Amino acid sequence: MRAAVLLFPGLNRESDVMRALEMASGVKPTLVWHAETDLPAGTDLVVVPGGFSYGDYLRCGAIAGRANIMDSVRRHAERGGLVLGICNGFQILCESGLLPGVLMRNKDLKFVCRMQHLRVERNDTAFANQYAKGQVIKVCVAHGEGNYVVDAETLDRLEGEGRVAFRYCDSQGVVGGEANCNGSVNDIAGVYSSRFNVLGMMPHPENLIERIMGGVDGRGLFDSLVKAPARAA
Amino acid sequence: MRSEPKVTPELVAEHGLKPDEHQRILKLIGREPTFTELGIFSAMWNEHCSYKSSRLHLRKLPTKAPWVIQGPGENAGVIDIGDGDACVFKMESHNHPSFIEPYQGAATGVGGILRDVFTMGARPIACLNLLRFGSPDHPKTRHLVSGVVAGIGGYGNSFGVPTVGGSVNFHTRYDGNILVNAMAVGIAKADEIFYAKATGIGRPIVYLGSKTGRDGIHGATMASAAFEADAEEKRPTVQVGDPFSEKLLLEACLEIMAKGCVIAIQDMGAAGLTSSAVEMGAKGDLGIELDLDKVPCRETGMTAYEMMLSESQERMLMVLRPEKEAEAEAVFQKWGLDFAIIGRTTDTLRFVVKHQGEVKVDLPIKELGDEAPIYVRPHVPTAPKPVVTAQDVAPPCSVADALLQLIGSPDLCSKRWVWEQYDHLILGNTVQRPGGDAAVVRVGDGPKGLALTTDVTQRYCEADPVQGGRQAVAEAWRNITATGATPLALTDNLNFGNPERPEIMGQFVGCLQGIGEAASALDFPIVSGNVSLYNETQGRGILPTPSIGGVGLIDDVGKSVGVAFAAAGEAIVLVGESRGWLGQSVYLAQTCGREDGAPPPVDLACERRNGDAVRAAILKGAVTACHDLSDGGLAVALAEMAMAAGVGAQIADGPADMPAHGWWFGEDQARYILTCRKADAPSILSAFAAAGVPAAAIGETGGDALRLGAERPISLLDLSKAHENWLPDYMRGKSSAT
Numbered sequence: 001m002r003a004a005v006l007l008f009p010g011l012n013r014e015s016d017v018m019r020a021l022e023m024a025s026g027v028k029p030t031l032v033w034h035a036e037t038d039l040p041a042g043t044d045l046v047v048v049p050g051g052f053s054y055g056d057y058l059r060c061g062a063i064a065g066r067a068n069i070m071d072s073v074r075r076h077a078e079r080g081g082l083v084l085g086i087c088n089g090f091q092i093l094c095e096s097g098l099l100p101g102v103l104m105r106n107k108d109l110k111f112v113c114r115m116q117h118l119r120v121e122r123n124d125t126a127f128a129n130q131y132a133k134g135q136v137i138k139v140c141v142a143h144g145e146g147n148y149v150v151d152a153e154t155l156d157r158l159e160g161e162g163r164v165a166f167r168y169c170d171s172q173g174v175v176g177g178e179a180n181c182n183g184s185v186n187d188i189a190g191v192y193s194s195r196f197n198v199l200g201m202m203p204h205p206e207n208l209i210e211r212i213m214g215g216v217d218g219r220g221l222f223d224s225l226v227k228a229p230a231r232a233a
Numbered sequence: 234m235r236s237e238p239k240v241t242p243e244l245v246a247e248h249g250l251k252p253d254e255h256q257r258i259l260k261l262i263g264r265e266p267t268f269t270e271l272g273i274f275s276a277m278w279n280e281h282c283s284y285k286s287s288r289l290h291l292r293k294l295p296t297k298a299p300w301v302i303q304g305p306g307e308n309a310g311v312i313d314i315g316d317g318d319a320c321v322f323k324m325e326s327h328n329h330p331s332f333i334e335p336y337q338g339a340a341t342g343v344g345g346i347l348r349d350v351f352t353m354g355a356r357p358i359a360c361l362n363l364l365r366f367g368s369p370d371h372p373k374t375r376h377l378v379s380g381v382v383a384g385i386g387g388y389g390n391s392f393g394v395p396t397v398g399g400s401v402n403f404h405t406r407y408d409g410n411i412l413v414n415a416m417a418v419g420i421a422k423a424d425e426i427f428y429a430k431a432t433g434i435g436r437p438i439v440y441l442g443s444k445t446g447r448d449g450i451h452g453a454t455m456a457s458a459a460f461e462a463d464a465e466e467k468r469p470t471v472q473v474g475d476p477f478s479e480k481l482l483l484e485a486c487l488e489i490m491a492k493g494c495v496i497a498i499q500d501m502g503a504a505g506l507t508s509s510a511v512e513m514g515a516k517g518d519l520g521i522e523l524d525l526d527k528v529p530c531r532e533t534g535m536t537a538y539e540m541m542l543s544e545s546q547e548r549m550l551m552v553l554r555p556e557k558e559a560e561a562e563a564v565f566q567k568w569g570l571d572f573a574i575i576g577r578t579t580d581t582l583r584f585v586v587k588h589q590g591e592v593k594v595d596l597p598i599k600e601l602g603d604e605a606p607i608y609v610r611p612h613v614p615t616a617p618k619p620v621v622t623a624q625d626v627a628p629p630c631s632v633a634d635a636l637l638q639l640i641g642s643p644d645l646c647s648k649r650w651v652w653e654q655y656d657h658l659i660l661g662n663t664v665q666r667p668g669g670d671a672a673v674v675r676v677g678d679g680p681k682g683l684a685l686t687t688d689v690t691q692r693y694c695e696a697d698p699v700q701g702g703r704q705a706v707a708e709a710w711r712n713i714t715a716t717g718a719t720p721l722a723l724t725d726n727l728n729f730g731n732p733e734r735p736e737i738m739g740q741f742v743g744c745l746q747g748i749g750e751a752a753s754a755l756d757f758p759i760v761s762g763n764v765s766l767y768n769e770t771q772g773r774g775i776l777p778t779p780s781i782g783g784v785g786l787i788d789d790v791g792k793s794v795g796v797a798f799a800a801a802g803e804a805i806v807l808v809g810e811s812r813g814w815l816g817q818s819v820y821l822a823q824t825c826g827r828e829d830g831a832p833p834p835v836d837l838a839c840e841r842r843n844g845d846a847v848r849a850a851i852l853k854g855a856v857t858a859c860h861d862l863s864d865g866g867l868a869v870a871l872a873e874m875a876m877a878a879g880v881g882a883q884i885a886d887g888p889a890d891m892p893a894h895g896w897w898f899g900e901d902q903a904r905y906i907l908t909c910r911k912a913d914a915p916s917i918l919s920a921f922a923a924a925g926v927p928a929a930a931i932g933e934t935g936g937d938a939l940r941l942g943a944e945r946p947i948s949l950l951d952l953s954k955a956h957e958n959w960l961p962d963y964m965r966g967k968s969s970a971t
Contacts (some may be wrong), residue, residue: 009569012478016661019678033395033567079538097263113656141388142656183793209662212675212791214666 001226003029003108004044006073008064011051011088020206021033021047022116024199026224035156039072045082045225046073048089050142050204058129060103060129060145061088065095074098082126082225083198087143090200091189099200100158101150103143107183115214116181118166119173125192127199128165132221136173137217139203141162146202148191149183157192163191165199237268237538237593244268248275254606261600262971269538269586273601276504276542277511280766283605284568285733287764289458290745295753298560301760302423308349308500309417313428313678314786317503318676319423320683321355323761324416324726324782328768330471331413335380339413340388340474344546346417347392348500352549354427354490355419357719358870359674360389362415363687363780367408369643370961373404377411379964380652384474391476392483395663396655397672400542400687400780403643409770410765414763416629416687416782420676423615427490429509431500431517431578432554438510438521438576441565442482442548446531446862448472449544478547478570480734483567487548489823490780492564494557501548502789506683507541509550510576511584513599513643519597524942525576525588537586537593540595552578562680610901612738618696620885621830623895632897633945635824640876641955642823643963645865650960668877669796670712670861673787684718684788686783691776693832696817698740698777702747703835705781707902710755710860713785714844716793717851720755720785725762732766740777741766748779754837755844757783792852795878799857801935804914805882807867808921808928809843809904813887813895819864820898833900836880840878840903846924848906853920862904868897870906875939876953884932897941908934 002150003021014031021029029047030040041048053064064070071093077083077098085093093099106112117138122153131137135196150158158164166189182202190201205218207230238244245255248271258266258274258345266274280286296304302319303311309323327342343360350357362385367374389396394417432659449472489495497517499509506528514521525540526738535543553561565572579585583600586594618855628635639645665673665680671686688709694701706723713720725748745810751760768775787793815821850856858878860870867884875881909917914930921928938946 008392009481012391012480013659017869035567036663051393052477052480055391055475057477095737104862110383111654112388113658114653138657142658146391204658207658209661213658213661214663 001025001044002029002042003047004032004039004043005030005047005049006034006069008034008067010053010054010055011049013087015088017047017049017206020209020218020222023201023209024219025226034067034069036070037068038074041214043076044079045084048092050087050089053088053092061095064092070096073170077193077198078158080195080197084127085200086204086206087202090202093198093200098198099193100154100192101148103145104147104149106147109207112181113142114140114181116226117169117171117179118143118174118203119169120166121164122162125196127224128223129227130224134173136169137170137220138215139205139208139218141203143202146182146184147190150185155185158186161194163192164188165192166201237693240265240268240271240881241512245271249279250275252874254278256680257606261604262596263839267567269541269848270596272538273507273594273596275509275624277601278605281503282508284764286607286608286610286766287741289609290443290605290742292514294719294745294749294759295458295485296395296566296758297605298758301758304760307428308352311353312760313423316365317423319421319426320784321350321353321419322416322418322784323349324724324780325763326415326726326765327415328411328728328730328765329741331940332379332411334471335377336384336387337471337473339381339384339448340473341546342413343388343501344386344474344479345502347394347479348502350417350419352498352500353421353423354425356487357394357417357419358662359418359672359685360394360396360416361685361687363689364401365400365407365778366403367401368405373858381413382651382654388474388476388932389568390656392480393659395657397657397663397674398667398687399684400418401861403774405854406776410597410775412728412778414780416724418510418683418685418765418784426493426500429497429512431497431513431519433496433712434578434580436518436555436578437574437879438578439551439553439572440528440575441551441570441572443475443478443545444529444571445540445543446532446536446545450539450542452488460471464741472544472546473722474546480807481568481570482547485570485589487816488564489561491934492557494553494561494670496554498549498551501550503544505542505544511598512554512600512715514578514584514870515602520581520583522579523575523576525586527573529571530572531671537588538883541586551797551917558971582637584719610732610738611735612742614739615698615744618829618831621821623813623815623899625890626815626821626825628894630824631944632868632893632941633947635820635898636872637765637947637951637955639819639823639865639869643959645819645869646959647956648960650964664790664793665716667794670715673716673718673790680789682793684713684716684785684786684958686712686788686814687780688712689780691778692778692817692822693829694740694777696746696832698743699747700832700835702744703751703837704752704756704832704902705779706748707840708863709781709783710757710840711844713783714848715859715861716787717848718785718793719848720757720783722758722760722784723752723902724782725759726780727762727764728768728775728778728780729766730769737774740759743778744779745788751837755841769862792854794851794856794859796860796874797858798874798880798908802911803857803908804911804930805884805932805933805934806907806909806914806928807918807931808907808926809903810927811896811899811904812901813891814901815899816896818866818900820894833902836904842924843903843926846921846926847907850907850917850920855909855917856926857909859905859907862906863900866898866900872939874906876956880934881936881938881949882932882934883936883940884942916930
């Protein structure tokens with residue numbers, strides 16, 4: 001699997017996700033500077049990591065979502081190529097139009113960094129094939145603006161098409177209440193595009209890949225990507 | 234162009250310079266200084282930059298060890314951590330700004346200390362902090378807690394460094410003067426450390442980073458009001474932080490350092506352009522000439538005075554290798570950073586500043602720093618307090634009730650509300666997270682790691698500065714030891730009241746004596762630090778608070794242990810001698826409402842012996858959890874270990890001749906709790922015996938309650954509720970007092 005990790009100024013979790021990708025695939029991902037216009041030839045997966053692109057002084061991800069390199073990412077996605085956006089990357093994918101919805105301030109208006117359980121909603125995708133459907137995984141969150149909001153019609157469509165990837169839940173898999181760390185609608189922690197080749201998620205699977213760091217539940221996502229059939233066009 | 238105001242004795246006084254200091258300037262330069270020069274003297278000779286009250290005493294501290302690469306005097310301290318790696322770290326205060334504007338004050342405190350670390354060529358891998366707020370009942374406290382925590386998180390989270398540890402206490406003596414001490418830790422190659430010292434004559438001086446604005450001009454506010462017609466030009470003296478710019482600055486600086494472009498580099502911190510330029514020249518025995526017309530400015534019409542004293546954040550000054558200038562320029566452009574050549578090095582040993590064709594400053598560069606006044610402030614030692622024995626203290630309630638009250642009190646409650654606002658997991662190397670003794674952070678892909686902590690027990694320092702100073706160092710050392718790491722060096726942040734009061738100076742001298750004694754005895758040298766004096770409001774000083782930031786090394790993070798009980802059915806071992814010392818304990822203050830007595834004495838030989846034995850036991854692999862005993866003594870430590878694990882414990886009663894509250898809540902020093910499988914207990918105990926360290930099995934883990942001897946069992950649910958709820962409830966405005 002050849003992965004390209006985009007780097008916008010202000011992103012800061014690129015090394016975390018590169019470590020996870022390399023651990024799963026044995027191949028070092030390519031870091032792609034935002035000023036480039038093309039993705040490296042043969043890219044299977046584009047990753048937009050977390051951080052604070054351009055300081056997030058405007059709406060989160062708004063500037064990065066309109067960068068030139070995002071045209072290449074859109075073309076890559078149109079060809080069926082895989083795209084993963086984590087945290088600020090999720091916000092950037094929403095801003096770029098690759099995913100519906102927007103990430104608002106957390107419900108209690110505070111940044112939250114903590115361990116977080118997620119329920120895997122389906123496992124027939126390139127991103128989740130190494131998990132079981134309904135499996136509860138422990139990863140972490142670290143964001144101030146992760147409150148996923150979409151209009152009612154889009155929400156119905158997302159739910160109807162089964163495009164919710166993960167939901168915030170407690171250790172027993174029960175969603176809602178205190179388990180929802182940011183107020184996201186329907187406890188949504190991650191969503192797929194209509195063709196299931198683009199995933200945006202607020203939590204950080206890349207930080208839970210080693211037992212000594214508190215768990216390995218995040219590995220499943222990267223292992224899934226390695227197992228997924230190559231889709232590069 | 235406006236002409237500069239005339240320098241009068243009143244203007245000199247408004248700049249915080251005393252008449253004898255004015256005389257000193259006249260003697261040094263042989264004439265009245267210009268207005269801009271006066272500003273420069275005021276910036277260089279204030280307490281913050283010159284250490285004029287503290288220098289004499291700081292010199293006595295132990296700062297050397299074979300593993301110390303750079304001690305105090307640079308941007309940060311540097312120690313060797315093996316494999317060609319160095320750890321660069323320092324702690325610094327941002328107390329006054331944080332009281333005025335808590336979010337930006339705290340944020341720029343973090344920004345400043347991060348810059349100190351990466352200026353030396355190190356990539357920051359962790360931040361910590363030590364916060365002291367006023368009484369929870371004080372009307373400003375909630376607002377200050379909220380702003381400071383958000384500011385620390387806002388800066389560090391965006392910059393991309395995990396904030397892994399800290400300490401938060403409340404006391405009415407901080408009502409008008411909170412403490413915000415921030416510590417940053419970075420990793421560099423031991424042979425690639427960068428310094429401020431400029432070399433070479435005629436070399437260009439490069440300004441990099443944010444534009445210069447009118448923010449943070451100290452002392453200038455009053456002075457400028459006298460001559461500025463339009464009041465709208467006044468700006469608050471608190472700077473505004475921009476973590477995005479700082480992140481760009483970090484990446485750009487590390488990139489040009491790796492390319493070999495940098496000869497000298499200095500960040501613009503306190504006293505901005507003035508102190509960074511003077512530092513570069515003075516350390517390199519060179520003169521510096523600056524042309525202020527070249528300085529990138531945020532607003533028009535800035536005077537030389539304003540530019541020289543601006544404390545706008547996220548700015549760097551450097552001397553580049555001439556043949557590498559183009560390469561460096563390309564890096565600055567890539568990161569979208571402002572840069573300009575604003576001067577050059579000279580052979581004159583003069584600090585010359587030109588603006589709009591006029592020479593505004595022409596001063597001897599070395600004397601600006603070297604000839605700063607130094608004071609031998611009179612000091613009186615703190616009178617010793619009488620020893621309070623446990624027999625002297627009538628327990629007002631049962632041990633169980635006291636424990637529930639203590640772990641739900643402002644100082645001992647869970648600080649989860651605070652550290653969940655800090656990204657403590659970014660970089661994926663945080664092995665021991667906030668909430669334990671010391672944080673453990675893996676270095677790169679490991680296996681080695683650093684143990685990091687901040688600590689001080691200010692009520693001990695107030696009661697007995699020497700013992701309090703010793704204890705602050707000893708506790709930081711213990712925190713590191715309890716993870717299995719070997720303590721290597723420390724940074725201190727000495728927060729005190731007005732040094733012109735002999736009793737405050739006595740606290741300072743006493744604490745420093747204690748810190749020095751402990752640092753020597755524990756081989757735990759001071760490699761960097763910061764002094765913050767004049768922390769007083771309306772004549773009332775803060776509690777003496779010499780914050781200690783400790784760094785230790787463990788060769789394999791896999792061997793480190795945390796505070797949480799590992800499993801049910803394990804043996805609980807108490808290490809160290811318990812005498813039931815209640816003087817200055819949290820129990821005495823919180824439960825009995827008495828802040829009195831002598832603090833527990835610190836026997837440094839005993840600290841060393843006990844700590845070394847505990848570390849050895851951990852590194853042998855048989856210890857499953859470890860916690861040092863400090864505030865609240867045995868009962869609080871056990872409760873913390875149980876709550877962290879969700880596993881209870883049954884503990885034996887103390888010796889018959891010791892009052893129960895002394896046994897459970899005494900704060901005798903040099904003690905630890907550790908757990909191990911029952912089968913391993915005999916060998917662990919005999920190893921302690923062989924080392925001459927008192928140790929005894931006092932109980933067993935298991936169950937869903939904490940059973941302290943014959944006391945009423947307390948369910949973990951009740952414990953956790955009391956422990957976790959106080960701070961969130963307080964911040965929501967549900968409760969105020971304890």
